[in-house]
């Protein structure tokens with residue numbers, strides 16, 4: 065039996081719209097997955113308007129939709145361009161939309177003027193920081209090969225000086241594993257109170273990971289356990305902990321069983337040229353040897369119904385859905401992970417229909433064990449206390 | 454076909470295999486003995502109880518204002 069779903073079931077499903085204001089990045093990280101990061105193009109304001117209109121006219125948008133400017137370094141575009149972009153988005157969205165814009169940035173260009181802009185627009189800011197300079201500069205390099213840590217820390221100082229709240233995203237590579245104390249010590253000293261750990265993934269044009277070595281699973285587990293200890297003592301919140309606890313507290317929704325990366329249109333990415341993608345944002349702009357481009361359509365030309373009926377979506381969704389089903393059937397961690405990321409499966413296994421990847425063994429399974437293990441320890445202590453009293 | 458009435462076809466796999474009747478963790482063949490994930494139902498009960506009573510979670514949860522306000526950080530990609 066082929067289950068059918070009315071278009072109503074996609075209503076209000078898009079939480080996050082990733083807009084690629086520019087594919088250009090002012091640095092050239094060794095692990096970057098973006099194929100066009102040297103291209104200095106800019107999304108026309110008309111395309112921004114069309115993208116936001118496409119989301120809402122097709123019924124996908126919700127009033128708390130967040131627009132994140134990413135997939136290139138967003139601060140390489142001028143503030144005046146964003147003023148126009150935000151106005152265009154506002155005009156294209158229904159009146160009930162509460163504008164929420166976010167920047168994920170390498171931090172290097174942040175100064176007092178940018179901070180004033182962040183504050184004026186209530187922007188959410190995430191800075192990519194891989195820890196102290198010795199770790200950060202190993203991979204986050206400029207095109208001349210020099211590191212970018214010093215400039216990023218100038219940006220962090222500006223954020224602190226101007227009291228702009230922000231979080232950090234730290235990519236964990238093999239070199240990070242031996243240094244959990246230094247990493248958390250660095251964030252504590254820098255005044256960063258929320259950190260998310262992205263493991264170095266094999267995806268897009270990044271075809272290798274320093275983590276993909278025998279023995280690194282156990283090392284990653286030890287690293288993360290230590291991170292939890294040190295973060296607790298410094299009062300630093302860890303995104304992954306919140307994610308595991310949130311998932312553990314709730315059973316998966318039978319109607320919408322996966323996660324934001326493997327359920328259709330939870331995240332929509334629109335490139336600077338107006339091409340529409342869904343599922344993992346890293347699928348945007350890559351030409352896969354078997355699947356080709358995973359662009360579903362264009363904001364000026366294709367309705368949601370046409371896209372969902374189309375060959376590209378149907379092929380991709382059939383693969384992703386069978387991977388999701390296999391994860392649900394075979395993996396004990398499904399209630400936490402909810403089927404992994406298509407980009408990781410495609411990058412490591414060559415198909416989105418597979419299950420386990422290095423990315424999920426580390427980024428889902430070991431993290432879940434570490435966090436749930438702590439809950440169990442606390443529960444054990446509670447039981448002992450209850451008996452004693 | 455009338456677009457408004459047209460139903461979207463979804464792959465059979467996601468909604469017929471596994472997802473409707475989710476296996477309990479302890480049935481999974483891939484799980485070794487002693488893993489925390491095997492005790493998820495107990496953990497879930499404790500977490501729900503904690504949340505319902507409005508108590509703090511017992512491990513560092515990142516549940517600051519910032520994290521609550523924007524739950525969907527860029528948890529994808531390298532940097």
Ligand code: SF4
Pocket residue numbers: 391392395396397398401402403404405419420421424425428429
């Ligand atoms: S942990 Fe891996 S195998 Fe398990 S559900 Fe997630 S992606 Fe699938």
